[in-house]
Amino acid sequence: MFTFTLVGVYLLLTFRELINSKKNAQTKDKTVNVWVNVLISAFVFIYIAGFVLKGYYGLETRDWLIDFYVVSSAVWFFLFCYIFLNPIILYGRIILLKSIVQEESSTDFWNFKPTRPVEKKHLYIKTALEDSYTDLIYKLIKIQEDDQLIKENNYSIDFLSSQLVVPKSHLIYLFNYHCMYRGNDYINLIKVLKAQRLLKAGYLEHKTIESLAQECNFNSRITFFKNFKKQTGLSPSEFNVNLAV
Template identity: 30%
Template sequence: MILNLLSFFVGSTLLVLISIILMNHKKDKNLNIFFLLIMATAGVQRFLNGLEVFELFESFANPLQRNLFFTFFIPPLYYLFFHNLIFKNTSSKRIVLHFTIPILIAILSSIFNPNLVILKAIFLLYSSAYIVFTGLLIREKLFQNKNYKELIHFQSIKNWTLIIFAFSFLIYFLANYIFLNYSNEEGQNVLINFYNITSLIWLFIIGYILKNPVILYGEQLLLEKINTSTKEEIEVWRNKKKGDSEKDDLEVEKKVKGKEEEMIFAIKKSEHELLQNFTDLPSLKQLAFKIDYPQSHLKYIFKYYTYCTFGEYQNILKVKYAMKLIQSGYLDTHTIDSLAIKCLFTNRSTFYKNFKKQTGFSPTEYQIDTSSN
C-alpha cells in the first residue's frame, strides 16, 4: 500500500513538474522535449495506475496495462533525449527514423501475432541495442578531447547526463526483468511492481530537478532572475541589449542571434579561469580563438551587451584580480607597487586610477573595508 501511494504521488508530481517546466520554458529554445515525454510517460503510467489501484473512479481500467507495445517507444525516447542534450538539437529525420522502428514492430506484431516469448526476446535485443548506442554516444562526446566551446557545454551537462544514463540503465534492467517474468495472467501485478520499484528511482530524479532550478525554469529565465537579484562588484554585463544595432552590425547580429547567452557564459567561464592563473591578458583575437567564436561576434557582444569597451574590460579584469588578492590578505605582506605589477599594470599611478574608478575605493581603503566586513 505504501509503495502504491508513493507511485501515485510520483506520477502526480511528475505531471505537475511538466506543467511548471512548460510555463517557464515558453521562450527557451533549449527545452529538451524528449525529457518531457519521458516524464509524461512515467507520470501518466503511475497516475492511471493509482486511479485503478485505489478505485478512485468506478470501473476504471488502466489502458497501459492491457497493451505493452508502448514500451517499445521508451528506448528511442531516452536515446533522443541524450542526443538532444549533447548536440542541443535533433533533426526531424532522426526523430522519424527512431520512432518508425517501434511503429513497425507494433504493425508486424499485429499482423503475425508472435507469442509472448518472441516479443520478450525482441524487446531484450531492441532495448539492449539502444542502451549500448547511448553509452557509446556519451563516451564519445563527453570523454574525448574537444574545443573550448564544447568543453563548456559538456561540463555544464555532464552530471545530469551521467545521472540520467545511470537511471535509464536501471530502467532498462528492471524493464527487461519485469518483461521476462510477465505473463498474461499476472500482467497487472507485475506492472504494478515495476511502477512501484521505479518510483523510488524517480523520487531521486524529482529531488535532483528541484535542487537544480535551471531544469525547471530554463537557462534563459534563470539567468534573468540571477541578473536581477544579484549584482557584480564591478558591473560589466547588461541585462538587455543596448538599443538597436547599427547598420554596419546587422549582418553580424543575424549570426549572433540566439547565441548571446551562450557566448557571455563562455566569456565568463574564461574570465573565471583567468583569475585563477593571472599571468597574461588575452587580446580579443586570443579570446575569440580560445572560446571558439569569430572575433566579429565578440566585438558585437562587447558593443551591445556590456557597459565597457574590450580595452576597459581588460582593465576591469586586472582590478578584479587585485580585489581578489586584497581579499586574500596580499597587502598584509606586500606593497601596493608589488600588487600593481602582479596585476599587470605598468605603474602604481595607472593601477591606483583604475582601481579607484572601478571600485570607488583606493586599494588601502578597499583593504580596510574588506577587513571590517
C-alpha cells in the same frame, strides 16, 4: 482502454503543438528543446510500456500494474536525475547565471537583453548568437573570476576569443549590446576586480602595490593606479584602508 485512448490523443496533440511551435518560434533555446524532447520521450515510453504490459498480462487482469509502476518509477527517477544534473531547467537560465557567479563580479554590468537597438550591420551576429549568447556571457563571467588565468596570459579580447573558441566579432557584439563596458574598459575592469579580491584577502600585508599591479597584469603602477581609481573612486591604498574600517 479509455485511459489509454485519452492519453494517446493527448500525446498526438502535444506532438502537433511541438511541430507548430518549432515552425513559428522566433527564439530557440537548445537546453529547453532538449528537455522537452526528453520529457516527451519519457511519456511516450511509459505509454508504450503500459500497452505492452497490458497486452502481455491480458485485458481482464490488473497484474500488469505492478510491473507498470516499476517501469514508470524508473523513468521518473531518470527524469529527476536529469533535472538535478541540469539545474537550468528548474531555475531558468538567467536566474541560474545570477545565482552561481560570485557576488563581487555578479552580473551587474551584464545585460541579458540588448541595451540598445542592434544596428543593421550587426544583425547577422545577433542571429548567429541567438541560441548561445547567454551561455557565452556565463563563460565570460567564469573566466573573469579565474585569477591565475588573468596573471599568466596577455588578458585581452583576442585572448578571450581564443580561450572561448569564438570569433572576436561575437565578443565585441556582446560588449557593445550586452555589457556596460567595452573592449579595453572591460579588460581593465576585470583586472581591477582581481585586485580588489587580493586586497580583501590581505595582499598588502606582506607585499607592495607594485607587485599587486604585476599580479593583476597591468603594465605599470601608474596604469594600475589610474584604472583602479577609475573603477572604485579610490586609490589602492585608500581602498585597503577602508577595508579595515
